[in-house]
Amino acid sequence: KRISLPPMKNYLRLLRYVKSYKGYAFLNIFFNMLSVIFSLFSLTMVIPFLNVLFGQQQVYEKVAWTFSVKAALTNFNYFLSQYIIEHGKIPALTYICVLIVILFFLKNLFRYLAMYFISPIRNGVVRDLRNKMYNKILFLPLTYFSEERKGDLMSRMTSDVQEIEWSIMQSLEVIFREPLTVGLYLATMVIMSPQLSLFVFILLPIAGLLIGQIGKSLRRTSSKSQAKMGVLLSAIEETLSGLRIVKAFTAEPFFQKKFYKLNDEYRKLMIRLYRKRDLTSPLSEFLGAVVMVIVIYFGGKLVLDEAESLEPSVFIYFIVIFSQLIPPAKSFSEAYSNVQRGLASVERINKILDAEITIADKEHAIQLTDFNHSIEYRDVSFAYHKGGSGWVLKNIDLKIEKGKTIALVGQSGSGKTTLVDLLPRFYDLEHGEILVDGENINAYKLNDLRGNMGIVNQESILFNDTIFNNIAFGLDNISIADVENAAKIANAHDFIMQMQDGYQTNVGDRGGRLSGGQRQRISIARAILKNPPILILDEATSALDTESERLVQDAITNLMKNRTTLVVAHRLSTIKHADEIIVMQQGEIIERGTHLQLLDKGGVYKKLYELQAFV
Numbered sequence: 001k002r003i004s005l006p007p008m009k010n011y012l013r014l015l016r017y018v019k020s021y022k023g024y025a026f027l028n029i030f031f032n033m034l035s036v037i038f039s040l041f042s043l044t045m046v047i048p049f050l051n052v053l054f055g056q057q058q059v060y061e062k063v064a065w066t067f068s069v070k071a072a073l074t075n076f077n078y079f080l081s082q083y084i085i086e087h088g089k090i091p092a093l094t095y096i097c098v099l100i101v102i103l104f105f106l107k108n109l110f111r112y113l114a115m116y117f118i119s120p121i122r123n124g125v126v127r128d129l130r131n132k133m134y135n136k137i138l139f140l141p142l143t144y145f146s147e148e149r150k151g152d153l154m155s156r157m158t159s160d161v162q163e164i165e166w167s168i169m170q171s172l173e174v175i176f177r178e179p180l181t182v183g184l185y186l187a188t189m190v191i192m193s194p195q196l197s198l199f200v201f202i203l204l205p206i207a208g209l210l211i212g213q214i215g216k217s218l219r220r221t222s223s224k225s226q227a228k229m230g231v232l233l234s235a236i237e238e239t240l241s242g243l244r245i246v247k248a249f250t251a252e253p254f255f256q257k258k259f260y261k262l263n264d265e266y267r268k269l270m271i272r273l274y275r276k277r278d279l280t281s282p283l284s285e286f287l288g289a290v291v292m293v294i295v296i297y298f299g300g301k302l303v304l305d306e307a308e309s310l311e312p313s314v315f316i317y318f319i320v321i322f323s324q325l326i327p328p329a330k331s332f333s334e335a336y337s338n339v340q341r342g343l344a345s346v347e348r349i350n351k352i353l354d355a356e357i358t359i360a361d362k363e364h365a366i367q368l369t370d371f372n373h374s375i376e377y378r379d380v381s382f383a384y385h386k387g388g389s390g391w392v393l394k395n396i397d398l399k400i401e402k403g404k405t406i407a408l409v410g411q412s413g414s415g416k417t418t419l420v421d422l423l424p425r426f427y428d429l430e431h432g433e434i435l436v437d438g439e440n441i442n443a444y445k446l447n448d449l450r451g452n453m454g455i456v457n458q459e460s461i462l463f464n465d466t467i468f469n470n471i472a473f474g475l476d477n478i479s480i481a482d483v484e485n486a487a488k489i490a491n492a493h494d495f496i497m498q499m500q501d502g503y504q505t506n507v508g509d510r511g512g513r514l515s516g517g518q519r520q521r522i523s524i525a526r527a528i529l530k531n532p533p534i535l536i537l538d539e540a541t542s543a544l545d546t547e548s549e550r551l552v553q554d555a556i557t558n559l560m561k562n563r564t565t566l567v568v569a570h571r572l573s574t575i576k577h578a579d580e581i582i583v584m585q586q587g588e589i590i591e592r593g594t595h596l597q598l599l600d601k602g603g604v605y606k607k608l609y610e611l612q613a614f615v
């Protein structure tokens with residue numbers, strides 16, 4: 001059975017972000033309180049003014065001050081009657097008009113100041129929420145993203161956060177102000193007439209329950225619509241990423257049909273959402289009117305009763321205040337509906353914020369200032385899913401001495417990339433251990449461990465920035481001379497200088513303005529500039545043409561001197577001079593040795609080499 005407690009917890013959790021802005025929150029509440037008080041005075045004083053002004057209720061004696069509406073109104077009427085007697089009705093009318101204008105001015109001034117001080121809260125909380133989500137995305141393990149749709153994650157970080165800004169944050173001022181308004185008005189009504197107030201206290205909660213049911217339904221529909229938006233963004237992201245293949249296979253009609261269907265499903269959900277949301281305001285107004293009619297009926301009976309248990313003037317004041325109770329109650333019900341809609345987004349966002357960061361520094365992690373001796377894989381087995389189903393690596397034992405070059409070869413899916421990805425702790429082991437200088441890599445600080453490694457992937461990952469910033473990525477205070485030197489070693493300097501803006505040329509989205517070979521050489525220059533003691537080259541030359549491969553291979557050969565290097569190789573001709581070649585098959589090491597030793601052995605490596613040589 002679904003209960004409302006978790007959504008309330010989510011709302012209170014969101015409000016914790018307001019703690020950083022408690023000064024603004026205090027000022028908002030303070031000025032809202034003043035605004036409500038002056039609103040109460042400006043409305044309730046009009047009728048007594050008119051009664052005394054037109055001689056309907058002249059008062060010639062004041063009474064003792066007590067905590068009652070009757071005493072306050074009688075004394076107010078007395079002072080106003082004395083003013084009329086001394087100065088006449090026209091000056092009294094002027095006095096009343098000026099007083100009303102001053103009261104309304106102060107009411108609206110304080111209301112503006114309340115809104116003025118809540119603006120930093122609304123926008124600050126949304127900023128903090130975006131920052132926290134982005135930070136969480138940066139530190140979540142790679143396994144998390146393999147199980148989530150990229151489009152859905154983008155939806156949570158964009159449309160869901162925007163929904164919170166539009167629905168909850170814009171309702172924050174109403175949620176702070178209107179309960180205060182309703183509370184003060186109700187307190188005044190209780191003082192005026194406890195009997196009539198009893199009807200209000202009975203009937204308003206019933207109306208609130210009806211509106212609350214719509215709010216719950218609204219939250220469920222909103223959750224479905226946000227999830228559907230995630231699927232929609234995923235479809236857009238997949239289309240943009242694979243547009244070349246879509247066109248090549250003339251699959252435009254298929255993708256059109258798929259997108260149209262998703263888009264129409266989203267349309268239907270949004271229609272349901274808007275209809276439920278738009279029902280809240282008229283329903284709350286109608287229920288408020290019903291409550292008012294009931295109050296007028298029973299109040300009228302009290303006034304007409306011969307016992308005169310309720311004076312007509314007090315009844316008029318009561319109705320005036322109650323009529324002003326409906327707008328804040330209506331605003332609060334609308335805000336409640338908006339909050340319910342926003343809570344669906346909060347739940348989706350919390351799935352990211354509550355995701356466990358499994359790869360992080362252990363307690364009392366030690367520093368790794370330099371790499372001195374060796375890297376060792378001891379009985380390493382690995383599966384991407386916990387529990388060991390579908391082993392990608394099985395019982396790997398491998399030792400790499402400092403300064404050596406180890407090449408990993410084998411068919412696709414044999415576990416080569418997974419083996420090197422475990423070294424910088426992109427994934428954590430469940431079975432076995434990896435040692436650097438005799439210490440388990442889990443014991444080192446993560447930044448120190450990765451700081452000693454330079455990585456060049458098969459897919460050149462560049463950012464929509466200048467060539468200079470892509471090469472100097474992650475490093476501070478780097479000179480242009482250092483960047484140029486790294487580019488020269490990577491044989492990238494010449495083609496960079498031929499570009500219009502040289503090193504300040506923007507490479508476009510994912511480096512789309514450059515060729516595959518150019519992107520790869522910039523990636524290699526980035527690794528060269530970092531100058532790490534350990535290099536990981538994951539098929540770094542596979543995207544290059546023959547000429548580019550020769551240029552880059554010379555640079556890589558120079559780069560690998562006096563460094564410890566793990567090379568995942570597709571082209572076996574590039575790793576002839578490796579100190580040891582590891583041949584992998586189905587997650588296991590089946591052969592190992594130098595190039596010549598493996599050729600003499602006549603096993604799997606020789607077959608692979610001869611196949612490539614024949615090709």
